[in-house]
Amino acid sequence: MFGTLTMEAGIIRVLLVDDHAIARNGVSLMLGTAADICVGAQAASFDDATECIASEQFDVALIDIAMPGKSGLQLLQALRLARPGMGLMILSHYSEEIYGLRAFSLGASGYLSKDVSADVLVQAVRKVASGGKYVSPAMAGQLAMVLAQGPVGAHENLSERELQVFQRLAAGQSLVQIGAALNLRPNTVTSYRARILKKMKMACNAELTRYALELGML
Structure with a gap:
């Protein structure tokens, strides 16, 4: 304050x-x-x-x-x-x-x-x-x-925590770095990553990065 x-x-x-x-x-x-x-x-x-x-x-x-x-x-x-x-x-x-x-x-x-x-x-x-x-x-x-027509943007389907993990994955952070920043275990981050890729219908981190760049999120 x-x-x-x-x-x-x-x-x-x-x-x-x-x-x-x-x-x-x-x-x-x-x-x-x-x-x-x-x-x-x-x-x-x-x-x-x-x-x-x-x-x-x-x-x-x-x-x-x-x-x-x-x-x-x-x-x-x-x-x-x-x-x-x-x-x-x-x-x-x-x-x-x-x-x-x-x-x-x-x-x-x-x-x-x-x-x-x-x-x-x-x-x-x-x-x-x-x-x-x-x-x-x-x-x-x-x-x-x-x-x-319903929500626009694949990231709109993510929960708040998933969105936080998504942003860090798209920025190129490792699972360990993301876990430390968000107070999560690496295997928990791995689970979030799998859910994010599924929800956004993407196959890898590179696609997440490209998506984030196109929307100006990075």
Whole structure:
């Protein structure tokens, strides 16, 4: 947890969760362009964020997906249970096409990629703080496609843990490295790998890597 601000009437208080200080500072500066928004606290991890909400009230949480330990999606689920009325928005370098559907299914109120402009970010925060959902044109098209024909993208069929293993396999990590990072035994990672290949209808790690590259996941 990195500092707090006193709540003021009419001000949207934001909890900013990202393990990179540079990213947090950049987003904070972007939000600082709006007089009605303030970053009430910053957190670098799942534990930091849960500590923040235990002692303070926030209107919106901006959450990165890729963090050490528990992921932003796991934090999203935890915050949705702990603070049902809080607006929860993913702000990630992963595009909406990759994680958008999963994030919304877990309770997100919005999803933005980190290359978004300050104006769009401010607009999205305001909408989510008012109880609405921010859906970009790209995300709206994806949601419409799902309603019409079911999930898009082979990775959408993976569980949260399978998705974590998939990302590391695609990045070229060994079974031992993945096990150490996710606190899993190598033979457990092997089982996950087999399930991932089956669900995604692929034959080897190289195909996983190619898929991840094509979707911009690496």
